[in-house]
Amino acid sequence: MDYIVEDNRIIVSTAGDMSLRDTLCCGQSFRWRECGDGAFRGTVCGKTVTVSKQEGKLLIEGATSEDFLNIWRNYFDLDFDYVKLRGELSQLHPILSQAAKFAPGIHILRQDPFEALISFIISQNNNIKRIEGIVDRLCENFGEKLESGEYSFPTAERLAQLSAEDLAPLRAGFRNRYILDAAVKVHTGQVNLEQCRTLPFEEAKKQLMTIVGVGEKVADCVLLYGLHRTEAFPMDVWMKRAMSTLFPGVEPSFFGEYAGVAQQYIFHYSRMNPDVFK
DNA sequence: ACCCAGGAAATTC
DNA sequence: GAATTTCATGGG
Numbered sequence: 001m002d003y004i005v006e007d008n009r010i011i012v013s014t015a016g017d018m019s020l021r022d023t024l025c026c027g028q029s030f031r032w033r034e035c036g037d038g039a040f041r042g043t044v045c046g047k048t049v050t051v052s053k054q055e056g057k058l059l060i061e062g063a064t065s066e067d068f069l070n071i072w073r074n075y076f077d078l079d080f081d082y083v084k085l086r087g088e089l090s091q092l093h094p095i096l097s098q099a100a101k102f103a104p105g106i107h108i109l110r111q112d113p114f115e116a117l118i119s120f121i122i123s124q125n126n127n128i129k130r131i132e133g134i135v136d137r138l139c140e141n142f143g144e145k146l147e148s149g150e151y152s153f154p155t156a157e158r159l160a161q162l163s164a165e166d167l168a169p170l171r172a173g174f175r176n177r178y179i180l181d182a183a184v185k186v187h188t189g190q191v192n193l194e195q196c197r198t199l200p201f202e203e204a205k206k207q208l209m210t211i212v213g214v215g216e217k218v219a220d221c222v223l224l225y226g227l228h229r230t231e232a233f234p235m236d237v238w239m240k241r242a243m244s245t246l247f248p249g250v251e252p253s254f255f256g257e258y259a260g261v262a263q264q265y266i267f268h269y270s271r272m273n274p275d276v277f278k
Numbered sequence: 279a280c281c282c283a284g285g286a287a288a289t290t291c
Numbered sequence: 292g293a294a295t296t297t298c299a300t301g302g303g
Contacts, residue, residue, distance in 0.1 A: 027284060097279040130301060131284085173299025178286085215286045236284035267284075281303085289296070 001079050005065045010072070015058035018076065019105025020051055022235050026268045027128055028225050030119050030135045031153075035126050041150075043139075045071050045112065048148035062148070077107045077228075083260075089262050092255065095246050096262055099269035106264050109225060113193040114186055115153045116226025117208070121178045137170045138179075159183035178213025178220045185211050197227050204229065224260040232268075233259045241277055242270040 003012040024032040032042040039052035049062040049072070060072055073079065086104055090097035118138070121130050142158055143151035160183040167176040185191040191211060196204035204227070208219040212230050220234035233252035235243070243250065246266070255262040270276060 118282080123283095125283060125298080126285090126300085127283040127302080129283090133301095171300060174287090174297090175299080213286065217285060221284075234284070237282095238284065271284090283300105283302095285298105287296100287298080289294105291292105291294075 004070065005068075006094060008062060008064070008105075010060040010063050010065065010068045012058040012060070012078060015053075015076070015078055016056045017105060018053075018058065018078075018107050021059075022103040022105045022268065023076075023107045023109065026103070026106060027271075028264070029111060030123075030128070030132045031115075040246045043148070043150045043152060044075055045069040046144065046146060047071060048146060048150045074110050076155065077110055080107075082107060085258055085261060086122060089255065089258065089265070092262075093247065093250070095266065096255070099265040100262075102272070103265060106261075106268060107229065108230065108261055108264060110228050111226050112153065113196070113222060113226035114156055117182055117193070117211075117214075117218075117222045118153075118159075118179055118187070120221040120225075121182055121211075121213050122172055122175055123221070124175065124213070124215075125150070126175075130271065134170050134172045134175075138172075141169055149188075156186040160187040166255045175180065175213065176267065182213040182214070193227070196223070197229075201229060201231055205232075224263075230258045230260040231256075233263045236267075238267055238270050239263065242266050245277055246270075 002014045003010055006193055013102055018171060020038065020040055025114070032040045035041045035050065039050050041048065041050045047063070047067055060068065063072055086100050090100055119135055122134050126217050138153035139153055142154035145151055158180065162180060164176045164180065167179060172179065191207055194209055199207070201251045205219045205223060208214050217234050220232040223229040224234060225231035252259050
């Protein structure tokens with residue numbers, strides 16, 4: 001990984017493989033907005049930046065070199081060789097090869113686990129447009145207003161104080177009590193997200209599923225996008241369709257240690273090509 | 279009016 | 292235990 005610092009912006013010269021659109025708009029995170037011209041603005045860990053690609057290089061505007069090393073390098077997973085992994089996954093199955101070729105620039109974001117937990121609780125039986133709206137309102141109502149004018153994602157401590165009525169402005173419906181249960185269990189330590197990073201996979205998953213409103217699919221999303229457990233393979237309605245028609249008889253474990261990356265290729269490919277199912 | 283959306287809990291059989 | 296219904300909300 002190689003980068004240079006100009007005042008208040010970072011230029012990463014070794015991120016040629018990454019596509020911002022495929023990474024930020026493929027349903028992993030719900031807080032990035034395109035601000036024209038292929039640039040995206042977002043807030044992570046209370047820091048707001050605008051990211052874009054210029055001549056194959058990744059440009060991060062509004063970041064200090066300290067934030068780059070502490071947050072962005074890790075968040076965008078810049079130290080992992082996706083080109084190599086894509087080659088290996090492509091050997092496993094011809095259709096996976098095709099899906100990976102369709103969006104080769106996907107990286108798996110290393111998001112804040114609590115944000116991933118709440119976001120994917122909200123995602124259940126919901127569509128991406130509305131999920132984004134609810135997450136926006138959650139941050140505006142209960143996050144901290146930053147100098148950038150944007151809002152941080154609220155902490156577990158803050159949300160744990162609230163009642164279901166307090167959450168009414170979100171218009172999240174039946175998910176309100178799930179959000180609160182998650183916040184309380186994380187705040188009291190009944191669920192320890194950091195411990196779930198290193199716990200055996202199935203134990204970590206079981207712990208997450210003690211939260212009301214967290215089933216297998218949401219737990220897998222938290223494990224993959226919030227805790228970077230790449231063996232997780234979230235199965236939503238799109239993935240069920242994709243697996244049964246494109247990969248009949250194939251189990252997630254077939255894709256191995258990085259099944260989650262394969263899942264993201266397949267998910268994105270299926271969503272962008274719904275006619276595949278006809 | 280009806281159906282669906284990156285599901286999971288509650289109820290019923 | 293497995294199959295079905297219900298849960299808010301909004302858009303097509």
